Amino acid sequence: MTADxxxxxxxxxxxPVPPTDDELAVLHSRLAARAAxxxxxxxxxxxxxxxxxxxxxxxxxxxxVRVAYEREGxxxxxxxxxxxxxxxxxxxxxxxxxxxxxxxxxxxxRRHRFDLPLDLSLSAGFRRTVLAYLPGIGxxxxxxxxxxxxxVDHPGAARAVGTACATNPLxxxxxxxxxxxxxxxxxxxxxxxxIKRRLLNLEAAA
Amino acid sequence: xxxxxxxxxxxxxxxxxxxxxxxxxxxxxxxxxDAWSDTFLSALEAYPRLPxxxxxxxxxxxxxxxxxxxxxxxxxxxxxxxxxxxxxxEGVEARYRDLDLARSLAALPEKQRFAVxxxxxxxxxxxxxxxxVGGTAEAARRAASDGVANLRRTQGISQ
Numbered sequence: 001m002t003a004d005x006x007x008x009x010x011x012x013x014x015x016p017v018p019p020t021d022d023e024l025a026v027l028h029s030r031l032a033a034r035a036a037x038x039x040x041x042x043x044x045x046x047x048x049x050x051x052x053x054x055x056x057x058x059x060x061x062x063x064x065v066r067v068a069y070e071r072e073g074x075x076x077x078x079x080x081x082x083x084x085x086x087x088x089x090x091x092x093x094x095x096x097x098x099x100x101x102x103x104x105x106x107x108x109x110r111r112h113r114f115d116l117p118l119d120l121s122l123s124a125g126f127r128r129t130v131l132a133y134l135p136g137i138g139x140x141x142x143x144x145x146x147x148x149x150x151x152v153d154h155p156g157a158a159r160a161v162g163t164a165c166a167t168n169p170l171x172x173x174x175x176x177x178x179x180x181x182x183x184x185x186x187x188x189x190x191x192x193x194x195i196k197r198r199l200l201n202l203e204a205a206a
Numbered sequence: 207x208x209x210x211x212x213x214x215x216x217x218x219x220x221x222x223x224x225x226x227x228x229x230x231x232x233x234x235x236x237x238x239x240d241a242w243s244d245t246f247l248s249a250l251e252a253y254p255r256l257p258x259x260x261x262x263x264x265x266x267x268x269x270x271x272x273x274x275x276x277x278x279x280x281x282x283x284x285x286x287x288x289x290x291x292x293x294x295x296e297g298v299e300a301r302y303r304d305l306d307l308a309r310s311l312a313a314l315p316e317k318q319r320f321a322v323x324x325x326x327x328x329x330x331x332x333x334x335x336x337x338x339v340g341g342t343a344e345a346a347r348r349a350a351s352d353g354v355a356n357l358r359r360t361q362g363i364s365q
Contacts, residue, residue: 019226027226028218031243031250040250045215082213088250089213 032092042086044095045078051107052195055172057096060085063117064099066169069191084122103172109202112139114173122169126154130164137178140203144182166190172199214253218246221266224328228267231323232274234312241277245270267328268338271320278316310360318353325350 035041043065045058056074058066058081065085068077082089093100098116105111113135123131133152137143143151145158145165154160165176171190177199181187189196225245229238248269256265311319317339324335325346335346 018223019230024222024226027239027242028222030239031218031246034243034247035250038247038251040247043213078213078215079210083210087211087214087253090215090218090250 028091032090032094035088035090036092036095040088041090041092041095042088043081044090044092045081046091046093046096046100047074048096048100048103050103052191052198055103057099057103058089059095059099060119060121062119062121064096064170064173065119065122067099067171067173069171069195071192072190099173106172107202109205116173118170118173120169123164123167126152126157126160127164127167130161131168131170131174131176134165134168134174134176134179137175139175142178142180142200145179145187146182148179162188178203211253211256211258214250217249217253217262217266221263222246224263225266225270227327228270228323229274231311231327232271232319233277237277237281241270241273244273244276248273261334263328264330264334264338267324267330271324271338274320310357313360314353314356317349318356321346321349322353322357326354 032041032044036044039061041061043058043060045056045066048055048057053070054074055070056066056068056077057064058068058077066077066081068074078089102111102114102116106114120128120131129152130148133148136151137148145161146155148161149155149157152161161179165179166188168174168176168190171177177189177191177196179187180200186193186196186200222242226238226242229241229245233241245266249266256262311322314322320339321335324330324338325332330338332343332346332350335350336343339346339349
């Protein structure tokens with residue numbers, strides 16, 4: 001197909017010029033609403049401007065399924081959701097209203113625990129066991145990888161706990177940032193160690 | 207190698223504008239919005255079953271074509287030309303370069319209108335236009351060429 005042919009016809013016969021972004025935005029939000037009402041919106045997502053940069057939030061009808069940092073590559077995250085959950089993905093902010101509001105409150109220091117339905121389908125086996133344990137580490141507290149391993153009855157599995165944290169599909173909401181090295185170093189974090197330090201400082205200050 | 211399927215959002219943002227132009231060309235501005243949203247809702251439903259190497263644009267135009275036929279049959283009339291638009295569509299009217307020309311397109315016989323829109327507006331080759339509207343590629347070529355000739359005549363464009 002050639003652009004010449006399109007523009008040539010537009011010039012010759014006055015075919016309507018391309019629709020504006022505003023017109024398309026209205027149509028898009030109507031589509032998202034109809035898709036959700038028809039049960040066809042398998043994954044809804046939005047972005048959220050936060051003190052830690054842009055975050056991507058995604059939810060299935062079961063609950064929040066993914067929180068991603070910009071450095072993970074937002075396009076890559078969406079492609080991975082398409083492959084692992086469903087390609088029926090639309091930008092549809094309303095399903096994420098609650099999650100966005102609670103995250104805003106968390107960053108402002110006003111929220112100490114999240115109260116959201118979660119969809120843990122991106123995590124399985126031992127990793128999922130670890131993630132299920134993490135919300136038990138309270139706001140402002142930390143636990144070592146070893147201590148978490150022992151708490152889930154796998155005392156030798158500190159390294160596997162590290163992997164579970166590194167692949168946490170719901171950072172912030174499932175507080176893997178509260179798991180640190182026993183030598184006092186904050187350790188690795190999927191948002192980067194600097195962000196982990198800032199989160200621990202935020203929680204220590206409140 | 208299995209090709210990963212794009213998130214549907216990517217399909218909407220890449221092809222949404224073309225599908226809307228097609229809907230406006232074959233249905234007129236008033237009914238185009240509903241046809242656009244019907245098209246993408248059906249596409250969303252079927253998307254997981256679409257082969258990864260499919261021509262997404264041709265697939266969408268095929269669905270849009272069916273929705274347009276449905277809308278035309280339902281209303282039992284030709285597309286509404288852009289002479290009298292409801293107030294919320296006045297911006298659209300202003301962006302038609304020439305209202306007479308747009309009216310001429312709406313007045314074309316169905317077959318010619320479809321062929322002109324899918325070949326010239328979307329850029330599909332006649333083989334694919336024929337797959338969508340039925341008939342042979344040659345018939346699609348003739349319909350598009352008759353359509354263009356009709357438009358030239360009604361517009362008094364000599365060429």
